Amino acid sequence: MSMGLRDLAVQVSRIAADAGKHALNDQLMPKDLTVLSTAQRDYSNGLKVDDRLSQFIYNRLTYIDPFKGRWEDRTDEWAPGDRYWCVGGIDGVINYSRNMAEWTVTISLFEFNEFGSAQPILGVIHAPALNLTYLAARGQGSIRMRQTPIGEKREKIMPSTVSHLEGSxxxxxxxxxxxxxxxxxxxxxxxxxxxxxxxxxxxxxxxxxxxxxxxxxxxxxxxxxxxxxxxxxxxxxxxxxxxxxxxxxxxxxxxxxxxxxxxxxxxxxxxxxxxxxxxxxxxxxxxxxxxxxxxx
Missing domain, CATH: 3.40.190.80 (D-Maltodextrin-Binding Protein; domain 2)
Structure with a gap:
């Protein structure tokens, strides 16, 4: 029996946290910005941690459940219920390369419905330098996890109730x-x-x-x-x-x-x-x- 989406999201968040530790260690090391394509402002070109990170994450995900593989490798053949992992590199590469804290490791899971439309049904966003993780799964609500001096704090989240652009x-x-x-x-x-x-x-x-x-x-x-x-x-x-x-x-x-x-x-x-x-x-x-x- 396959595990539920809630348990799956928790396991995925642990993988994101492990990957984030590696990326954070790399961020703290001195880097030569001249190897990045700063003239074209494409900082992802030359940021080697990006490819290593996504490969590390995907390899770990296959131990939980490989499903149908990677989202980017999907074919035109599909069946309702087919699921694909969607793993990127670092989101916020400019922030990352400039030693800012606002960058994340992201993982999602897509599922095809009966109409042939694939939708994300699970999402994990981990910000290692902020000790912050968001996770959610279809029908399970959204959770924010923060590392505090007294341990991990988990909170259910919801949007604001501000009703006008004025003051927002x-x-x-x-x-x-x-x-x-x-x-x-x-x-x-x-x-x-x-x-x-x-x-x-x-x-x-x-x-x-x-x-x-x-x-x-x-x-x-x-x-x-x-x-x-x-x-x-x-x-x-x-x-x-x-x-x-x-x-x-x-x-x-x-x-x-x-x-x-x-x-x-x-x-x-x-x-x-x-x-x-x-x-x-x-x-x-x-x-x-x-x-x-x-x-x-």
Missing amino acids: VVSFGMSYIPQEAQHALNVVGSIAGKPADIKRIGPVSLDVCKVADGTYDAYFEPHLHERDVPAISAAAVVLWEAQGQLSTWNGDLVHWRSENDLVATNGQIIDELRPYLLDTHCPEPYHNNSNGDQQS
């Missing part, structure tokens, strides 16, 4: 690609003065989880790419299970095989926030390919 706290993310970054900043400029504060810390997995636990009231980012799927899918489960909302800017379901303009909210302020997202000029033509799996 909104976070945003942006790409290292200039036109995509400008799109995000154009939105920030348009809502300036409406929220009580606008945060830019990252990475996406942590920002979405901070909407889930009420730290932020909303988070938005344009042009999230396929490489962001491991981080977004893991955080999506945490947000959904905490009763928060996740969608594209125009309200569509999230596509797991294409680019997304993403917005996460407490469900209370989306109607006030969405016009600012939709009315903001994108610096160059941007086409969102709508083919692919959608959020249920």
